[in-house]
Amino acid sequence: MLNIFKRLWQVNWAEQWQYRANLIMYLLYWLVSPIIYLAVWTSIANSKGSVNGFTAGDFVNYYLVLLVADQLTSNIVIHNFAYKIQDGALSSELIRPIHPMLTNTLVNNLAFKALILIGFTPVWLILTLIFKPDFSGVTWQGVLLAIPAMLLGFIVGFLLSAAITSVAFWTTRVYSIHEFYYALILLFSGQFVPLTLMPKLVQDIAQFLPFQLFMYYPVQLILGKLTTPQIIQGFVVGFVWLGLSILFFNFVWSRGVKKYSAVGA
Amino acid sequence: MSPDTILVDQLSKTYQVPEREGGFGAAVRSFFKRKYKDVKAVERVSFRIEPGEVVGFLGPNGAGKTTTLKMLSGLLHPTGGRASVLGFTPWERKPEYLRAMTLVMGQRNRLSWDIPAADSFLLNQAIYRIPDDEYKKTYKELNELLELEPLMKKPVRNLSLGERMKCEIAAGLLHRPKVLFLDEPTIGLDITGQARIREFLREYNRLTGATILLTSHYMADVTALCERVIIIDHGQLKYDGGLTDLSRKIAPFKLIGVMLADAATHDLSRYGTEVQNEEDTGKRYIQVRAEDVTRATSEMLSTLPIHDITIADPSIESVIEQAFNQ
Numbered sequence: 001m002l003n004i005f006k007r008l009w010q011v012n013w014a015e016q017w018q019y020r021a022n023l024i025m026y027l028l029y030w031l032v033s034p035i036i037y038l039a040v041w042t043s044i045a046n047s048k049g050s051v052n053g054f055t056a057g058d059f060v061n062y063y064l065v066l067l068v069a070d071q072l073t074s075n076i077v078i079h080n081f082a083y084k085i086q087d088g089a090l091s092s093e094l095i096r097p098i099h100p101m102l103t104n105t106l107v108n109n110l111a112f113k114a115l116i117l118i119g120f121t122p123v124w125l126i127l128t129l130i131f132k133p134d135f136s137g138v139t140w141q142g143v144l145l146a147i148p149a150m151l152l153g154f155i156v157g158f159l160l161s162a163a164i165t166s167v168a169f170w171t172t173r174v175y176s177i178h179e180f181y182y183a184l185i186l187l188f189s190g191q192f193v194p195l196t197l198m199p200k201l202v203q204d205i206a207q208f209l210p211f212q213l214f215m216y217y218p219v220q221l222i223l224g225k226l227t228t229p230q231i232i233q234g235f236v237v238g239f240v241w242l243g244l245s246i247l248f249f250n251f252v253w254s255r256g257v258k259k260y261s262a263v264g265a
Numbered sequence: 266m267s268p269d270t271i272l273v274d275q276l277s278k279t280y281q282v283p284e285r286e287g288g289f290g291a292a293v294r295s296f297f298k299r300k301y302k303d304v305k306a307v308e309r310v311s312f313r314i315e316p317g318e319v320v321g322f323l324g325p326n327g328a329g330k331t332t333t334l335k336m337l338s339g340l341l342h343p344t345g346g347r348a349s350v351l352g353f354t355p356w357e358r359k360p361e362y363l364r365a366m367t368l369v370m371g372q373r374n375r376l377s378w379d380i381p382a383a384d385s386f387l388l389n390q391a392i393y394r395i396p397d398d399e400y401k402k403t404y405k406e407l408n409e410l411l412e413l414e415p416l417m418k419k420p421v422r423n424l425s426l427g428e429r430m431k432c433e434i435a436a437g438l439l440h441r442p443k444v445l446f447l448d449e450p451t452i453g454l455d456i457t458g459q460a461r462i463r464e465f466l467r468e469y470n471r472l473t474g475a476t477i478l479l480t481s482h483y484m485a486d487v488t489a490l491c492e493r494v495i496i497i498d499h500g501q502l503k504y505d506g507g508l509t510d511l512s513r514k515i516a517p518f519k520l521i522g523v524m525l526a527d528a529a530t531h532d533l534s535r536y537g538t539e540v541q542n543e544e545d546t547g548k549r550y551i552q553v554r555a556e557d558v559t560r561a562t563s564e565m566l567s568t569l570p571i572h573d574i575t576i577a578d579p580s581i582e583s584v585i586e587q588a589f590n591q
Contacts, residue, residue, distance in 0.1 A: 007391040011377060011384055018379040091340050092375040095368050096392050097360035258356075261280065262340045 008104055012111040020115065027119050034070060037192060038063035052197050060131045062194050065219045067127070070191070071120050073153035073214045075109045077161040078178045085168040088263040101162050101253065109158065137224045145231065146221040152238040153213035159245035160210065169256030190216025207233070210241040270351060270444060270476040271314040271337065277345035278307040278332050306332040308500040309346065319470055319477040321491035321508070323585060329500040330480045334446045337478070338368035350444055364393055367442040369434055371449035376421045382432040383417040386439060393440035400439065407435045410465045427458035434462065438469065447479035451486055463489045484585070496588050504588055512584045519558045520577050522548040526570035536561045
């Protein structure tokens with residue numbers, strides 16, 4: 001199995017490398033919205049002194065760490081898989097004795113991530129020079145806890161995206177469903193606004209949803225903003241969602257693949 | 266366990282196709298209430314194929330050939346009937362089954378376009394768990410038959426169609442499958458390219474004893490490779506038997522072609538059924554039953570102003586076309 005992943009990595013890395021110009025576009029797309037939120041919130045905080053206790057400096061710290069968490073936990077399953085169902089390209093992967101989603105697509109996402117980080121790192125360093133964040137609150141413990149948290153966030157996010165992408169077995173309009181899912185992420189992950197600034201009700205709901213694992217939770221871990229009970233609760237919620245997303249993905253995939261019509265030749 | 270490699274029993278596949286009339290009103294209505302039409306792609310098809318057989322699977326476009334191959338290779342779930350290949354139910358897609366068969370589709374690529382075929386071959390070696398020495402041996406054999414070596418280092422997108430097809434077929438055979446499903450393996454190739462692939466498939470079958478079920482629109486593929494053909498049309502089995510028996514059973518006719526001094530004026534219908542021959546418009550052709558050939562020709566020679574006369578078997582294409590139309 002290890003050998004399979006090694007070869008898949010070589011093939012997918014070489015493939016992604018062919019499309020490095022495309023990757024720059026992805027990177028820009030990815031950076032634009034967090035940077036806009038950062039700009040908007042810091043200017044509001046500057047004019048009012050603070051927003052519910054969040055100063056402009058707090059927003060800078062929050063969003064610069066969020067950019068990293070977003071890079072590490074996000075995936076592009078919808079973009080590199082849904083079309084294969086729709087145009088029948090999945091056929092050649094389905095006849096291989098390995099799971100198309102959990103091997104090839106997973107590795108493809110990782111190769112994409114590795115390559116995009118090469119472009120992301122210098123951009124992020126330049127952003128820190130411009131915005132001058134204050135990372136004095138960051139602790140080693142926080143970073144060490146954030147690593148498994150982001151891994152958990154990536155896996156849960158990958159499985160949820162994989163399940164939603166598999167809806168393409170039924171409908172060609174899967175992209176609009178994914179857009180809705182993306183709106184949920186925007187709202188409940190803490191990307192649009194740090195969750196602590198949300199109305200109480202939204203916060204109460206968000207802490208039991210999987211989306212905070214993608215950004216808010218690891219960011220707050222790194223910045224050392226969470227209490228021990230909050231840290232424990234975050235991991236418990238994360239593992240529950242890991243189980244749920246495995247079940248959800250299996251449920252959709254196993255039914256969807258029976259609907260596969262292998263269109264085209 | 267049955268001795269058959271492939272056993273297909275009452276296999277059926279019905280697609281539900283959304284149906285909609287043109288126009289805005291219909292579009293709005295279909296948003297709320299979708300109408301579906303059942304399209305029977307394959308209807309109660311049954312056949313058996315023994316180990317080592319090479320069988321041609323024929324039918325016009327849309328007959329259900331590819332759908333059947335997709336079910337047998339596990340891509341599609343049938344809506345009725347059952348099938349067993351090497352003792353496996355294909356659509357359960359057990360890894361042991363997928364490692365024992367291959368599906369090569371002439372119009373689909375398995376190889377990644379962006380990287381050299383050599384890299385995709387190594388990936389297949391890993392996926393199919395082929396030990397190094399076995400891989401080297403198989404590759405050497407494939408290379409001898411298909412001359413792959415000069416193609417391996419170039420990105421697949423830079424190969425010609427024929428070169429790519431050779432690599433596709435080789436990639437599909439690295440794991441030495443016992444059953445081969447080939448859907449139009451020679452499509453788009455020139456005559457020599459087709460002959461090459463054919464020669465290779467015959468050799469592969471002889472060396473490994475693999476069972477092959479192939480579809481093709483080139484009758485030369487079928488006549489060169491298959492002793493047996495299965496014909497389906499509109500999803501239903503029309504014929505299953507020897508290729509030589511086919512013309513005897515379906516079309517026990519001969520074609521008599523004559524070149525006449527004043528072509529248009531003579532009525533040929535009293536000798537046999539006049540038919541069109543698009544390849545040779547200089548002559549007029551009649552179709553007569555095999556046992557009537559002698560009588561018809563002698564009558565024609567004695568009564569008509571004939572410059573030239575030929576007697577031939579109908580082409581396998583026209584025989585199969587007749588089989589489709591029955």
